Amino acid sequence: MSMLGHQQAVRAIWARLVKGEAGLLGDLAGEPLPLAREAWGTWRFTGARLPSGASYHGMLVPELAVYNNDRNDFLLLVREQDDAAHLHYRFLARRLDLPLHPSWAAWLWQRSLASGEVEELDSLGLRAWRCRPSQEALRDDIGKAVRRRELGVEPALLPAAGRKAA
Numbered sequence: 001m002s003m004l005g006h007q008q009a010v011r012a013i014w015a016r017l018v019k020g021e022a023g024l025l026g027d028l029a030g031e032p033l034p035l036a037r038e039a040w041g042t043w044r045f046t047g048a049r050l051p052s053g054a055s056y057h058g059m060l061v062p063e064l065a066v067y068n069n070d071r072n073d074f075l076l077l078v079r080e081q082d083d084a085a086h087l088h089y090r091f092l093a094r095r096l097d098l099p100l101h102p103s104w105a106a107w108l109w110q111r112s113l114a115s116g117e118v119e120e121l122d123s124l125g126l127r128a129w130r131c132r133p134s135q136e137a138l139r140d141d142i143g144k145a146v147r148r149r150e151l152g153v154e155p156a157l158l159p160a161a162g163r164k165a166a
Contacts (some may be wrong), residue, residue: 002125010047014060018043036122067094076118076129085109088118090133096135098142098144111141 001017003010042063065075072095078084089105092098092153100108112118115137121128145151 003058003060004055007047007049010058012057012075014045014058017060020047020100020160041140066120067091072096072135073130075121076131077123078127079131080126084127084129088112088129091131092133092138096133096138098135098139104142107145107151108138109137110163 003013024162027048044061044063044066045058046061047056047058062070062075064073065071065077067090074091074095076084076088076091083105084104085105085108089100089102089107092111093100109118110115112133117131117133117137119130119132121130142151
């Protein structure tokens with residue numbers, strides 16, 4: 001959540017949210033939208049005074065949406081200009097103990113959508129997906145895709161961590 005206003009107001013909203021109080025966002029039609037339940041828990045807050053000095057910008061990000069989180073499940077938050085498949089690949093490669101290659105990003109994204117491991121959430125201002133990857137199912141699906149030659153596995157393409165000594 002991005003908040004803009006006076007520093008006291010932004011920090012007051014942040015404090016109420018992290019205490020667990022219900023938070024609602026209004027869309028352009030004035031309908032309230034509840035914050036995703038998946039976002040509750042640990043939050044990261046960063047804030048900065050804007051150059052004009054009169055306004056303050058605060059960002060409240062759920063821990064599940066942070067790249068370096070150690071949990072296998074994650075929230076993928078995508079702006080219009082971002083590539084969802086590439087971001088999904090980066091989060092998977094960080095969390096799973098599988099040798100994944102960046103050229104597989106589109107295949108991994110489509111596979112996750114088709115398998116139901118990725119669920120789009122209602123959001124405002126960006127697109128959001130709840131991702132619950134299954135390492136075992138993904139390992140099996142990668143093996144099948146390699147055998148069907150949908151994915152390349154040349155040693156030069158695999159990340160160094162995924163290569164084994166001969």
